[in-house]
Amino acid sequence: MADEGRFAPWVVKGWMDDVEAIDKYLALFADDPLAGDPLAAEIVGGIYARQLSSWTRSSDYALTLAAGVLWRSLVPGTVVRAVGAFDAAFNGNLLFRTLLVTPVEYPSGGTYPLPAGEYVVGLDVPVTG
Numbered sequence: 851m852a853d854e855g856r857f858a859p860w861v862v863k864g865w866m867d868d869v870e871a872i873d874k875y876l877a878l879f880a881d882d883p884l885a886g887d888p889l890a891a892e893i894v895g896g897i898y899a900r901q902l903s904s905w906t907r908s909s910d911y912a913l914t915l916a917a918g919v920l921w922r923s924l925v926p927g928t929v930v931r932a933v934g935a936f937d938a939a940f941n942g943n944l945l946f947r948t949l950l951v952t953p954v955e956y957p958s959g960g961t962y963p964l965p966a967g968e969y970v971v972g973l974d975v976p977v978t979g
Contacts, residue, residue: 862973863910869971870907872937874945875900876919876969878962879932888934888944895925896959900939905971912972919964928956933964935971946971 877900881891901919908914924930934947948969954962 859910865973866907866911866913869945870905870913872945874903874905874935874937875939875942876903876933876935876964877901878921878924878930879934879947880929882932882949883934883944883947888936888947889941891932893924893928893930895928896923898924900936902939903935908970909972911974912970914971915964915966915969918966921962924956924959924962926957926959928959930954930956930962933969 878893878898879888879891880893883891885891898921901921903919904916905913906916930950931953932947932949935945936942937945956962
């Protein structure tokens with residue numbers, strides 16, 4: 851059987867090099883940002899802001915969050931269903947997102963922490979060679 855649909859390792863590594871080079875502003879989402887307009891799904895209100903994040907290369911095909919990120923003073927009633935990243939502090943393009951297994955509710959408001967090492971971004975594509 852041919853290796854159709856597989857990528858050479860250098861191609862996949864190149865994609866990760868490109869993602870590594872881009873600024874990544876982490877954001878919180880009330881709904882899946884891929885289900886529609888990512889900006890409409892992003893949590894807003896209070897002093898919420900996207901957080902510039904730092905990453906370390908954990909393999910040829912993955913980046914791991916190198917420093918923790920903290921969103922303070924989420925407004926009462928906030929429900930976090932996803933975490934993702936944009937390439938800009940405002941507007942921009944959605945780079946990636948992860949849906950939470952269990953949404954986190956803040957009926958009285960609160961703080962959402964994302965510890966270092968707890969977010970890994972990678973490419974899970976067939977590699978040949």
